[in-house]
Each structure stands twice: as structure tokens, then as C-alpha cells.
Amino acid sequence: MKNNMNQHLIAIDLDGTTLNDQSQLSSETILTLRKLAADGHIVSIVTGRPYRISGQFYDQIGLKSPMVNFNGALAHIPHQQWQFEYQQNIDRQIALDLLTHRQDLGIHTMTAENKMHLWANQPSHVMKDFFPTHLATNEVLNSLNLTSNPTALTLQYEPNDKQALIGRINKNYGANVDIRVWGGPHSILEVVSKGVHKDAGIEHIAKAYGIAQQNIIAFGDEDNDSEMISYAGRGVAMSNAIESIKQIANDVTQDDNDHNGLAHYLQDYFKIDVPSQFAV
Incomplete structure (x- = not known):
């Protein structure tokens, strides 16, 4: 689906968004994200976490797409060389x-x-x-x-x-x-x-894959998600998000991060069916 007008970049924060309150991925969330990736969408973890404590979630989902760490300071594809990889360092x-x-x-x-x-x-x-x-x-x-x-x-x-x-x-x-x-x-x-924010990461990935800004959908819950939520064509705040994120978002999930809010929103938005009773 590369360069297809229907291809989306789905940018997902981890803590308080994709992960539940026990810092875990639910089976339903994993299956939903796998389905969207299999359909040709670019599913990218965009987190403040370093790679050393976020790579396990990338692998658990089974992603092959770029991810963003350190709130936008690093964009890379784990386990392989990516010609568009960048890392913004400080002295x-x-x-x-x-x-x-x-x-x-x-x-x-x-x-x-x-x-x-x-x-x-x-x-x-x-x-x-x-x-x-x-x-x-x-x-x-x-x-x-x-x-x-x-x-x-x-x-x-x-x-x-x-x-x-x-x-x-x-x-x-x-x-x-x-x-x-x-x-x-x-x-x-x-x-x-200076100037490192999550929006720089998703803009970089979108350009690398030829995805239009209006086809970027981003999910978050905290202050460090604000630039990403504002930049995305559709910024979605979790129902458990802080109020300032809800104010700038285009939409708010019905369910929170502890009740598969991200997965349910994506299933409805992309009209996909994911059997929640299946374990991963």
C-alpha cells in the first residue's frame, strides 16, 4: 500500500495510551495493531522512553516500521539499518x-x-x-x-x-x-x-513513506504528546488524558488505556473486526 492515498501513519504513545496501567499490552491491542500493519498502514511507536525499555513492545506487536524514542530525538527501525534514521544529540x-x-x-x-x-x-x-x-x-x-x-x-x-x-x-x-x-x-x-518534540519524529516518518499529513493519526495522553497531537491530521486523546491534551485533540477515545481504548478507537475508525477473545 506504499504511497497509496489510503495508507495512514498511526503514531502511538506507550504509557497511558497503548499500554494499560500495568505497563502491558493487551491481546486485543496487539491483534488490532498487527491487523492494521498487515493492511499496509505504518504503525509507529512514538514514545519518550529510550529504546532499551520500549523495544520489547515493538517486538511483542511484531512491527517492522520505524519507531521514535526520546520524545522525537531518535527515529529508527529496530534490528535493521534504515536510510532515514536520525539521532539528535546534545553536547x-x-x-x-x-x-x-x-x-x-x-x-x-x-x-x-x-x-x-x-x-x-x-x-x-x-x-x-x-x-x-x-x-x-x-x-x-x-x-x-x-x-x-x-x-x-x-x-x-x-x-x-x-x-x-x-x-x-x-x-x-x-x-x-x-x-x-x-x-x-x-x-x-x-x-x-533544542526543539526536539514528537511531531518531528512523525513528520520525518510520514515524509519517508510519502504519507500526507491528513493521513497521520496520533494517540496520546500527556503533555509530551501535545505537539504530536496538534500536528497530526487527526489527533486523538485518550479518555484518561490530561485536560490540556483533550482540549487540542480532534477526538477523544470512549474507553481509557486500561480498557483497550486505543484498540477500540482504531477498530471503529478503520472498520476492522478483531476477535478480542483470541489470545496472542
Whole structure:
């Protein structure tokens, strides 16, 4: 169906959207996405997660299409070379400077990573999916191990130091980086290259496959989905999405992420039948 006017790019966020509240894929969601991919549509995971903790969902669905990580800083096709792959990095000196001043800035655990590698100043049991619980010697974040520019930095900070930390980053590096403050109970922010957002990733994929903007349908639930939802020809907010995402979306799913809301919406929109009782 390549370059067919009916081909769509289906961009799917993971947490709070494609995954349920247990961070799992339901059988119905997997079957729905497999059916759409088999029909010739480009199903792309577009997530803030690094590849190391999102690749398993890509493989579980059985995708062969591009995926986007780090909120748009990396676009690639796992397990193969893709001529349109890109990775937008930040200067390693920014990482090393923050590492040097981490105590003054109230930073507890800090990671730097790219497509295939992760470095951290220390192990952590806070959000153990995102932060490493143990480190090999060559994974300790320092000037000897970090020999290239990382794609993203993740900082776990003292809540009372939030504004000082953001202010320091903006003052010293604001021309080169953007900051994303994570939602949820943990005090975590992410630092990426200036102008990196999910919409850049889906625009890049759409151009690579010759898909018109009006044939992009994107699903999300949180603030880091806002640019993607706005850019897509049809931006869809999950029923469990934050209010600001619902306000900019073209539509809202009837069901939430814990009740196959993404799958049900896609089944209705593309008029496909997926037997939900079949296990994968």
C-alpha cells in the first residue's frame, strides 16, 4: 500500500495510551495493531522512553516500521539499518557539567544515554524501569566513559530544588537544549536537544513513506504528546488524558488505556473486526 492515498501513519504513545496501567499490552491491542500493519498502514511507536525499555513492545506487536524514542530525538527501525534514521544529540559537556555540580543542584540520580547505551552516576531503585538498579564499571557516568554526545539526560532531583535546577539549565544551555518535566509522583526531568518534540519524529516518518499529513493519526495522553497531537491530521486523546491534551485533540477515545481504548478507537475508525477473545 506504499504511497497509496489510503495508507495512514498511526503514531502511538506507550504509557497511558497503548499500554494499560500495568505497563502491558493487551491481546486485543496487539491483534488490532498487527491487523492494521498487515493492511499496509505504518504503525509507529512514538514514545519518550529510550529504546532499551520500549523495544520489547515493538517486538511483542511484531512491527517492522520505524519507531521514535526520546520524545522525537531518535527515529529508527529496530534490528535493521534504515536510510532515514536520525539521532539528535546534545553536547557531552552539558552532561559532564551537570554531573560535576549535581550536589549543588539537588540532583540525586542522573543518566545519559543514546540509542544503545546508558550511563548513570549511581544505581537507583526509583522507577527501576527507567533508572538502572546496577551498573557495570564502564556504565558509570564520568568523563572517561562518556566519550560521545548523549541523546538525552534524565535527572532525578530534590523537589525543593526544581526551579533552581531548571533555571540553571536554561541560563547556561537554554539555546541548545529543551527541558521536559515528567508527570507523576517522582521529581524527574529530561534534557534533550533544542526543539526536539514528537511531531518531528512523525513528520520525518510520514515524509519517508510519502504519507500526507491528513493521513497521520496520533494517540496520546500527556503533555509530551501535545505537539504530536496538534500536528497530526487527526489527533486523538485518550479518555484518561490530561485536560490540556483533550482540549487540542480532534477526538477523544470512549474507553481509557486500561480498557483497550486505543484498540477500540482504531477498530471503529478503520472498520476492522478483531476477535478480542483470541489470545496472542
